[in-house]
Amino acid sequence: MAARTIPIHPAPSSAFEYLTTKKDELVGWARKFSLFPYPFVTACCAMEFMAVSSTPYDTDRFGAALPRFSPRQSDLLMVVGTLTHKQAPILRKVYEQMCEPKWVMAFGACATSGGFYQNYAAVAGVDKIIPVDIYVPGCPPRPETVIDGIMKLQDLIARSRHPILTANF
Amino acid sequence: MAPDVFELIRDRLAEEVRDASVSHGILVLVLAPETLPGTVERLKSEFQFDLFLDVTAVDWPGQSPRFEVVYHFYSTAHRVRVRLKTRVPEADPAVGSLVPLYGSARFMERECHDMYGIVFRGNDDLRPILLYEGFVGHPLRKDYPKRAEQPLMPYRD
Amino acid sequence: METRLPNPVRSIFARTDRDDTVVVNIGPSHPATHGTIQIIAELDGEKVVRADAHCGYLHRGFEKECESHTWHNLIPYVDRLNYCSALMNDFAYCDAVEKLMGIELTPRCRYLRTLLAEYSRVADHLTCIAASLMEMGAMTAFLYLVMIRDFIYEHLADLTGARVTYTYGRIGGLACDLPAGWLARLAEILDQYEVFVGRVHGLMDRNRIFIDRTRDVGAISTADAINLGFTGPILRSTGAPRDLRKDTPYLAYAELDFEVPVGIKGDNYDRYYVRMREMDESVYMIRQLVDMLPEGPINVDDRRCTLPEKRLVYTEIESLINHFKLIMEGPQVPAGEAYSAHEAANGELGFYIVSTGTGTPYKVHVRAPSFVHMGGAHRLMEGYQLADIIPTFGSVNMIGGECDR
Numbered sequence: 001m002a003a004r005t006i007p008i009h010p011a012p013s014s015a016f017e018y019l020t021t022k023k024d025e026l027v028g029w030a031r032k033f034s035l036f037p038y039p040f041v042t043a044c045c046a047m048e049f050m051a052v053s054s055t056p057y058d059t060d061r062f063g064a065a066l067p068r069f070s071p072r073q074s075d076l077l078m079v080v081g082t083l084t085h086k087q088a089p090i091l092r093k094v095y096e097q098m099c100e101p102k103w104v105m106a107f108g109a110c111a112t113s114g115g116f117y118q119n120y121a122a123v124a125g126v127d128k129i130i131p132v133d134i135y136v137p138g139c140p141p142r143p144e145t146v147i148d149g150i151m152k153l154q155d156l157i158a159r160s161r162h163p164i165l166t167a168n169f
Numbered sequence: 170m171a172p173d174v175f176e177l178i179r180d181r182l183a184e185e186v187r188d189a190s191v192s193h194g195i196l197v198l199v200l201a202p203e204t205l206p207g208t209v210e211r212l213k214s215e216f217q218f219d220l221f222l223d224v225t226a227v228d229w230p231g232q233s234p235r236f237e238v239v240y241h242f243y244s245t246a247h248r249v250r251v252r253l254k255t256r257v258p259e260a261d262p263a264v265g266s267l268v269p270l271y272g273s274a275r276f277m278e279r280e281c282h283d284m285y286g287i288v289f290r291g292n293d294d295l296r297p298i299l300l301y302e303g304f305v306g307h308p309l310r311k312d313y314p315k316r317a318e319q320p321l322m323p324y325r326d
Numbered sequence: 327m328e329t330r331l332p333n334p335v336r337s338i339f340a341r342t343d344r345d346d347t348v349v350v351n352i353g354p355s356h357p358a359t360h361g362t363i364q365i366i367a368e369l370d371g372e373k374v375v376r377a378d379a380h381c382g383y384l385h386r387g388f389e390k391e392c393e394s395h396t397w398h399n400l401i402p403y404v405d406r407l408n409y410c411s412a413l414m415n416d417f418a419y420c421d422a423v424e425k426l427m428g429i430e431l432t433p434r435c436r437y438l439r440t441l442l443a444e445y446s447r448v449a450d451h452l453t454c455i456a457a458s459l460m461e462m463g464a465m466t467a468f469l470y471l472v473m474i475r476d477f478i479y480e481h482l483a484d485l486t487g488a489r490v491t492y493t494y495g496r497i498g499g500l501a502c503d504l505p506a507g508w509l510a511r512l513a514e515i516l517d518q519y520e521v522f523v524g525r526v527h528g529l530m531d532r533n534r535i536f537i538d539r540t541r542d543v544g545a546i547s548t549a550d551a552i553n554l555g556f557t558g559p560i561l562r563s564t565g566a567p568r569d570l571r572k573d574t575p576y577l578a579y580a581e582l583d584f585e586v587p588v589g590i591k592g593d594n595y596d597r598y599y600v601r602m603r604e605m606d607e608s609v610y611m612i613r614q615l616v617d618m619l620p621e622g623p624i625n626v627d628d629r630r631c632t633l634p635e636k637r638l639v640y641t642e643i644e645s646l647i648n649h650f651k652l653i654m655e656g657p658q659v660p661a662g663e664a665y666s667a668h669e670a671a672n673g674e675l676g677f678y679i680v681s682t683g684t685g686t687p688y689k690v691h692v693r694a695p696s697f698v699h700m701g702g703a704h705r706l707m708e709g710y711q712l713a714d715i716i717p718t719f720g721s722v723n724m725i726g727g728e729c730d731r
Contacts (some may be wrong), residue, residue: 041361042384043727044409047453047490051479054472069357086301087362087383088322089331090355116402119315119387120308121300128324140490193425193664219552222667223693227680239678241665241693245552245566248573252665273555276701284389294338299382299730301334308390315390321332 027162031075031101032154033063038074040094043081045108048140057143062150071097076153077130082110083123095130101162103153106132107146109139174247178216182208195241197252202238205255206265209240213270218242218251221271224278226285230311234258238287240267257287266291284309335380337366347375352715354383360457361726363700365707365715372711377704381697384726392690396656397423397497400690405491407692408728411450411671413442413482416495419690421576422666422677423497426659427630434622435499440578441615442482442494443668444608445512448519449478450671450723451601451608458598458720459530462539467529470522477515484508497657498632499625509616516609523605530598540594544706544718547592554702558673558695560722563600564592570669581618584611597721631657656685665693672696672723696722696729 037059039049052059059065068074071094083091095104106126109115112135114124126132133156136149175196179189185208188199200208212218222241229235234256243250257264266289267274278289279298286307289295297304301321306313339349347370354364362383368376388407392400404419405412417439424431431439452475460468479489485508486492486501494501530536546556548564561568569586571579587603589596625632629648638645661683667676673695680689699722706718 039357040355041357043361043386044406044491046361047409050453050457050472051476051489054469054476056473056476067357081361082384082386084383084385085318085321086334086385087354088320089334090383092322093331094355117386117391119390120313120318121385121387121390123320129322131325142489192662193666195665220557221555222674222676223678223691225678225691227689241676241678243674245568245573250665250667271555272550272553272705273698273701276697277555280697296336296338297382298380299385301382302336303332303334308387313390315387315394321334 023164024160024162025158028158028160031162032157035062035064035076035103035150035154036066036068036074037064037076037078037105038069038071038094038098039067039078039080040091041080042083042087043108043110045080045110045140048138048143048146049078049080049107052143052146057147059147059150062147062154064150071095072099074098075102076105077102078105078107079111079126079130079132080107082108082115082117083126083129084121085123086121088123088129091126092129103133103157104130105149105153106135107149108141109137111135112137115139174216174244174249178212178251181215182211185211192252195250195252197254199254202255202257202264205240205253206267206270208253209242209267209270212242212251216244217246218244220245221267221273221277222250224267224274224281226281226287226309228285228309228311236262236285236287238264238281262286263288263290265289268292283307286310334383335364337380338378339366339368339376344370344375346370350712354380357461360719360724362730363719363724363726365719367707367712367715369712372713374707374710374712374715377707377715379700379703381700381724381726381729384730386727386731388692388731389690392687394686396685397659397687398652398656400687401495402491402493405493406727407694407731408450408670408672408675408696408725409491410453410725411446412491413446413494414450414668414670415675416492417443417577418666418668418670418675419677420495420497421668422664422679423657423659425666426662426664426679426681427497427657428660429498429626429628429631432499432623432626433620435624435626436578437615437619438500438504438624439495440582441612441619443577444611444615445478445482447671448605448608448612449475451605452478454671454720454723455526455598455601458717459526461716461720462536464530464536467526470526474515474519474522477518481508481511481515484511496625496632498628498630499623503624512612512616516612519605519609523602527602537595539714540598540717540721542591543594543710543714544597544721545591545593546702546706550705551592551702554705555698556673556702557698558669558671559597559600559604560592560673560699562586563589563596565590570667570674574667576668578615578618582611582614594717594721658683658685659687667693670695672699672725672728675728692728692731694728694731696724696726697731700724700729 106112111126134153185204220243227237240253282295352365364380366378452471456468456471486494548566567586634645659681663680665678676693678691682688
């Protein structure tokens with residue numbers, strides 16, 4: 001059967017495409033090293049979040065240290081801890097108030113999949129409410145795991161496209 | 170010191186109390202729900218049980234009356250604890266509120282109402298505290314299935 | 327797109343009686359509400375006229391989970407109640423079950439549990455003070471205190487395998503004994519603790535800004551505090567020397583020499599200082615316990631709850647069956663009920679357990695100090711300014727896992 005192959009990464013076929021790829025790399029480099037996290041802190045993972053933000057596991061080395069406690073000013077939503085049904089509307093509201101580009105990190109087992117709370121009160125994973133870009137497992141994750149998650153997210157940001165004009169604008 | 174206070178309480182409150190025993194160092198008094206607020210008032214004024222620790226309920230679905238409401242008090246002067254138990258039926262799970270006596274009763278009675286449906290007469294603020302507006306049912310009752318979720322937000326596909 | 331999101335709470339004052347006040351919502355996703363408390367405050371300018379605290383945003387159904395797991399399988403859930411000092415929750419829960427089963431701990435286990443409980447208390451107070459100082463702007467003090475807390479976490483990870491939530495207590499004993507060199511590292515950490523806390527004292531104690539922000543703010547009297555159910559450092563900051571470790575001693579506290587620090591006015595500064603002094607007392611207790619620690623087994627030799635040695639499980643049929651039954655059905659706890667309270671970092675942490683004779687609990691209820699304190703927290707905030715809510719709330723040390731269970 002003759003399948004139509006759709007190229008996922010079209011090779012740069014003109015000087016314009018070469019320039020936009022380079023622009024994406026530059027913008028990706030800038031964005032990945034200046035992440036402003038919004039720590040949406042709920043539960044025990046907060047202890048490891050505090051530990052990873054301070055000495056000796058410093059997230060400032062990765063540019064992701066300064067938390068911005070306003071959704072308008074931040075671009076990385078870190079959902080730290082269990083999400084309950086009562087808290088779900090608040091999470092959705094905060095996510096919608098953030099401006100593009102934004103990324104979401106599900107920090108910990110409870111945010112990833114509900115953890116071991118399988119009952120009437122907890123949501124089985126944050127991705128039932130908002131889309132998630134990176135899942136960091138652990139209960140709570142060791143700081144090294146969190147840093148690994150941030151670095152993988154930075155790779156994701158570096159590889160993605162950063163259009164100047166988006167569909168909404 | 171502790172056994173003397175317990176003996177004193179048993180003697181003085183003999184009419185109100187249906188049964189008294191000591192369990193693991195705590196005096197346990199079983200009462201009727203109507204006499205509960207009066208007994209608590211006497212415990213507070215005569216025996217200095219000034220710290221209201223906790224109120225919770227136990228659901229015995231096979232038995233009637235179904236719910237057993239359990240109170241714990243602590244006396245900072247005598248350094249002993251006392252447990253009060255009373256039974257309320259499923260049809261009218263109501264007991265008098267302790268809000269006039271203890272300020273901490275407000276939140277704890279709200280939680281007991283949330284989880285079991287026990288009505289505290291005299292506490293005009295029985296809004297859901299651990300659960301949310303729109304939650305139907307009382308989750309800690311034995312007939313509420315553990316995994317019956319009532320999501321507030323629609324799930325993404 | 328204008329879709330209204332559902333509102334999970336209903337405030338007691340949807341509209342105000344006066345024309346000149348404003349109702350403001352603080353939280354529940356707020357940096358300084360330690361996660362998940364929503365405070366709806368009615369403000370007259372900057373002054374808080376009324377405050378209504380809403381908790382429950384972290385209600386994870388702990389008590390319902392308890393009814394479908396065995397007594398042993400609950401220990402990870404119990405850890406996550408007060409996650410800043412998880413070992414104390416383990417020990418308080420195991421104490422309640424041991425009381426009901428009639429088990430007496432071995433001497434080494436008693437002393438070791440006391441030592442680890444005090445170590446956890448230090449970690450909890452470090453977290454509380456560090457967070458509340460950072461929220462007032464003292465970032466340096468936060469970094470110093472979190473550094474020591476990190477040493478404690480790594481040290482406990484050497485012992486238990488985890489940094490924050492340990493699952494280390496067992497009914498009848500502990501999971502494993504101390505590894506080699508643990509006590510030597512403990513002495514090093516305690517020495518470094520003294521250096522760092524000395525620096526924090528130097529930065530904060532007589533700091534004019536800190537005193538102005540915390541002295542006479544959030545003050546409460548002893549009678550009001552007891553009426554509202556406050557226990558722990560908050561009650562002690564009002565001047566009442568009430569401490570379960572002295573009043574109704576448990577574990578090895580009766581044999582230790584320590585003082586109970588009290589405050590004078592019950593305001594934020596007193597709560598900060600009482601916690602700092604309590605940490606010093608805990609370190610003093612740990613040093614005494616290190617000298618007093620006896621040799622011997624840590625698990626009581628009781629087939630009802632202690633897992634048999636692996637070597638026996640693989641060779642003898644009785645041990646194999648014992649091990650199987652303990653894991654699959656859980657330790658059979660005799661029917662009855664028990665209430666056991668420990669002095670946790672926040673106050674009286676009580677476990678009320680009801681058993682019907684099987685390996686699964688019929689009911690487990692936690693008397694959480696943070697929950698009761700939230701009931702009285704509005705009294706600490708009313709009459710003061712909006713910006714005072716932050717240090718007051720930090721000094722109450724509301725831990726979401728414990729408050730909402």
